[in-house]
Amino acid sequence: MVKPPVSIKLKDVAAAAGVSQGTASNVFSRPELVREEVRERVRAVAKELGYAGPSLKGRLLRAGKVNAIGIAAVEPLSYFFEDPWARAMLAEISEICDRRGAGMALVSAVNGEKLAWNIETALVDGFILLCVEGGHELVSLTRQRNLPFVALALGTGDESIPAIGVDNVAGAALAAQHLVDLGHRRFAVLSTELKEGHVGPVGEAEIAAAIYSTSRDRMMGYWRVLEGAGIGRADVPVHETRNEAGSVRSALEAIFADGQGPTALLCMSDRIAMLAMEWLGGRGLRVPEDVSVVGFDGVPESAAAQPPLTTVQQPLADIAHRAVAAILDGPVERQVVPLSLVVRGSTGAPPP
Numbered sequence: 001m002v003k004p005p006v007s008i009k010l011k012d013v014a015a016a017a018g019v020s021q022g023t024a025s026n027v028f029s030r031p032e033l034v035r036e037e038v039r040e041r042v043r044a045v046a047k048e049l050g051y052a053g054p055s056l057k058g059r060l061l062r063a064g065k066v067n068a069i070g071i072a073a074v075e076p077l078s079y080f081f082e083d084p085w086a087r088a089m090l091a092e093i094s095e096i097c098d099r100r101g102a103g104m105a106l107v108s109a110v111n112g113e114k115l116a117w118n119i120e121t122a123l124v125d126g127f128i129l130l131c132v133e134g135g136h137e138l139v140s141l142t143r144q145r146n147l148p149f150v151a152l153a154l155g156t157g158d159e160s161i162p163a164i165g166v167d168n169v170a171g172a173a174l175a176a177q178h179l180v181d182l183g184h185r186r187f188a189v190l191s192t193e194l195k196e197g198h199v200g201p202v203g204e205a206e207i208a209a210a211i212y213s214t215s216r217d218r219m220m221g222y223w224r225v226l227e228g229a230g231i232g233r234a235d236v237p238v239h240e241t242r243n244e245a246g247s248v249r250s251a252l253e254a255i256f257a258d259g260q261g262p263t264a265l266l267c268m269s270d271r272i273a274m275l276a277m278e279w280l281g282g283r284g285l286r287v288p289e290d291v292s293v294v295g296f297d298g299v300p301e302s303a304a305a306q307p308p309l310t311t312v313q314q315p316l317a318d319i320a321h322r323a324v325a326a327i328l329d330g331p332v333e334r335q336v337v338p339l340s341l342v343v344r345g346s347t348g349a350p351p352p
Contacts, residue, residue: 019041100324115138172268179292244275248279271299
């Protein structure tokens with residue numbers, strides 16, 4: 001029978017080198033306190049015994065603070081770099097962490113089998129969760145770490161989850177009111193996901209039953225303004241997309257199939273809005289002369305779009321500042337940050 005390998009500990013090195021455990025510890029953590037000949041003897045014994053040095057994780061945990069923040073999402077790691085909102089938010093968080101001398105660790109929750117390990121082993125002082133809807137296990141495992149955490153969304157029925165978010169109903173209402181004030185009467189909505197894996201036209205019942213409350217709340221904001229202007233829900237086609245080119249293209253082909261499409265598009269993300277403008281341009285439809293387009297989020301790319309995109313601006317820097325402070329300074333609590341409408345060149349009066 002093969003014996004398991006012997007785990008060499010610091011006390012074994014100290015005994016073999018003929019020094020106290022405290023002196024051996026100082027050799028690895030504060031070598032300036034130990035005479036050179038003693039340092040050399042302890043290190044030689046450690047090498048002979050196969051001792052690699054004290055555990056970094058153990059040392060950090062004993063210190064009680066590692067000065068790093070975990071950023072977690074129920075998405076593949078590519079989401080942090082490919083999604084405009086996530087990329088912009090990550091950039092703001094990283095800038096604040098740089099100023100404070102803090103580190104960051106990205107944690108993906110897309111692999112359920114590895115999720116518990118990823119959360120349990122992350123050397124961080126707390127977690128910022130970029131999305132929590134559909135991520136109940138992520139929240140549960142984060143809570144089990146007994147570390148501070150904050151979600152960057154308010155759209156969850158569990159008010160015990162500390163969150164920093166925006167009023168999506170009010171933000172969507174700003175977008176719709178802007179278009180109504182310009183004189184638009186024919187609208188269509190390109191929605192972010194209401195539930196996982198579905199795309200295409202949706203009705204009131206499907207919107208009311210949405211898993212993702214961000215999409216539902218934005219639709220409620222649109223409807224509130226449009227109904228106030230005498231435009232019924234049945235007169236506003238809503239197409240659910242996956243926030244990517246294929247589903248946006250399919251939605252627009254259906255919306256404009258009869259040649260009498262809307263004069264205004266309400267898009268639930270800047271990414272959708274910019275994809276929509278690209279599609280419209282490819283069909284010879286001018287923005288905003290033929291169709292006005294409004295996005296949501298205020299990502300940096302929206303200002304550089306052609307034409308520059310009118311959008312509901314999330315205060316990304318403010319949200320990031322609050323989130324980092326919640327983890328590093330506390331306390332963590334639910335907060336709502338205000339939205340604003342940034343009017344640019346993608347909106348104008350409807351065609352005569």
